[in-house]
Amino acid sequence: MLIPCPWCGDREDIEFKYGGAAQVAYPTDPQSADDAHWARYVFFRPNPKGTMAERWVHTAGCRRWFNVVRDTVTHTIRPA
């Protein structure tokens, strides 16, 4: 799979580490979050068949984190 790093361009997936779903907001004040709210942040992630916004880090390259939208069926990727 080729992953488009916004800084380095298309690179092989072995250069990257997967960061899971994107757009999972860190609760602004964790200490005041109730258990259900906090658990949703810690444990719940989408797992769609189709397009998914996700995070990658170019570990063996520029080490930058970035978001892409990937189709989990076809593996077509576009920048988020």
Next chain:
Amino acid sequence: MSRLASGGRIDRTGPIRFSFNGTPYRAYQGDTLASALLANDVRVIAHSATYARLRGVFSAGVEEPNALVHVGHDTMLRATQVELFDGLEAIGLNGRGRLSSEPDAGRYDKVYAHCEVLVVGGGRAGITAALDASQTGDRVIVVDEQAELGGRLLGAGWNEWLETSLATLQSQPDVRLIRRATAFGHYDQHLVLVAERRPGGGRLWQVRAKRVVVATGAHERPLIFANNDRPGIMLAGAARTYVNRYGVAPGTRAVIFTNNDSTDLVAADLKRAGIVVEGIVDVRAGEAVVDTGGDEQGLRSVLIGSLTGPDAKREIECDLLCVSGGFNPTLHLFSQAQGRLRYDQGLACFVPDARLPNVDVVGAAAGDLGGRGQGTIMPYWVVPGDGQDWSRHFVDLERDVTVADVRRALGTGMQSVEHIKRFTTIGTGSDQGKTAGINETAIVATQLGQPVGAVGVTTFRPPYVPVSFGLMAGRNRGDLFDPIRVTAVHPWHVGHGAVFENVGQWKRPWYFPRHDEDMEAAVLRECHAAREGVAVMDASTLGKIDIQGPDAVEFLNRMYTNAFDTLKVGSCRYGLMCKADGMVFDDGVVMHLGPDHWLATTTTGGAAAVLDWMEEWLQTEWPDLRVRLTSVTDHWADVAVVGPRSREVVAALFPKLAIDAQSFPFMAIREGETAGIPVRLHRITFSGELAYELWTPSWYGLKLWEAVMAVGEPLGIIPYGTETMHVLRAEKGYIICGQETDGTVTPQDLGMSWIVSKKKAFIGQRSHRRSDTARPDRKHLVGLLPVDGEQLLPEGAQLVSQPDGAAPVKMIGHVTSSYRNGTLGRSFALAMLQSGRDRLGSTVYAPLNGHVVAATVTEPIFYDKDNARRDS
């Protein structure tokens, strides 16, 4: 001899020698093993996998299911693909191939290539596509699995076109032609893996293409009838190839059995070669081969019957039966890229349905079967035999699967070809069912009364051809299997007989045996030196992250459970890190080196993960923090001088440094120089003893180590390895992340609430209030002393509360670290134990194979509980 007097693309100037099953033969350069054997009238090549039936050459290419041979270390090659060379020794396969127990002596390499257009297949369609693509100046790669480009054109009167076209391609600077190269896998974004065969090895090409042209042609498929597997029965197109390309007559008296026009060309070429065509049996004319007769040399006769009329049968004597049931476009690479297939009624085969982006299917692969001369075809699959016996109608020749097996699968109620494939094993042989798959579909469709297209085909998966492990590994074997990391001091360890252990990619000294000492004796000696005198350890493998920026201290406060804002420059502090779920992730010592300048150490194995973790938060959640991170793990050598007499060693090395306990206290940092070596000194301990970690840029590492050994010699200094390090730290109850912890352990579980700040926010803090993490009966870190101090608790042993409880027995914990002896004179262990802190003084049990070890629960510290030695 069945070698024709003339013709073929073989080099007749000098014969070469080879042997088969120990018998010497002669043939020519340009032969395959299959054509050479046919030229020498060797008809029986192998015995089939399950029924040990005689099998001969069935095809002239990669689809061969029968003629499997053993050559050197390769135990399952297709004779149709083995290029003959002088001295080749081959053995026909008897049943199943066996893996060689010898290391593969082949030389394999990996090649990475990029191009605009990758053309797979060098036949007419592929060469045409390559000519078109090369006009634009694009980088073009053409791969073809045969020794010569040309595909079915070879020996078929296309020589002039072929030579001109190849000359044109070869004159283009950006066109690369790779022969003997089989594209076997088509992956995301057009990564195509290609196996290139080379003398004594091969190359694995990883080609990244903008566009892939699938010009892979078509495989002829057989018709199925009783006893359709005898040597002498072969695909009609293959017989033609042997005559035209290799100048070999695969028989003397031939019968042709067909359902399409392609055999017209076959009959003409066989006749021209002097082979008597005894009959052409055409299902379109209402006739079929219903059975065959033979002996230990293979086919001797065919029995021909009417498809519709009465049972009048006639027998024809022959030694060659050329069979054509039509053609299957070779769409593996298209299908692997998620291309969908549809059944074409008129062509009686599966063709590409919708186009895939950047994948062009051309020629016979696209269903253009004009070149193969298919013409009109009457879809036909299986000739019924006498009565109900279908056990000699072979569908998959390599797997020895018959129509009877398919009917049995259907009888169990299976309807999906995927299920039937797995039940019967059709298509799971090393030939991947290239001549069997579509026939399986057609049989299923016929039996179920469904259209062939509705039944569909099984999914094509890589690899298209068998690929050796040696090719996949390339040079990544032996010492090159994985990078080996060594410290600056490594040569000294090697020279002094260290026994090494692997810690991630690092080679670390495990212990330093003297003479014929075993590990236990060495560790006792090393522990004694560290506890009573002075010893030295190479700690250079610790992960090290340089942290700089005005917001560094705020960043550290958020990352670690404890606070750093009170830590002065020139001091260090132990830190613990959790993930968002509140579980311990890593630990290490954080050093405050200067204004806005810090350095964090990590566990040896966790260095890369911690850096990624820090970067993740810095970049994704806190981009406002002005902090920069750099891995400096390899920049520093770390020589740990340990023991009550370590101060004397350091004093001798740094005479100008004030080194008494007040001037250089625990957790302080000093700068110094010895023998021209710049050194940063830290009073840190991982043993519980008075200790100094001496850091120097890696270049000086060995020199510093040697300086330490030299001044320590009068004091009896000795080196110690990771085993002694583990024993010393376990005696002090110091955890190792990844050994005591496993991603389900909180700082509180470890009895380390003292390091969890209540005054500031950090990652994972909120999770410590979750009902599950806050409950009192979680597993706690405890010490265990086996009642019999000679007994060793195995690490990982499960713990129970009763020595002989009835099943099911409740597991209440597990041993995380365990050692036979160190300083205590007895065995001891650390464990995670349910409500462990409430069980101090009680006895728990580890049921092992055949016996039970009883152990007393203690606090997780066995030595110097008040830290008097550490702070001395």
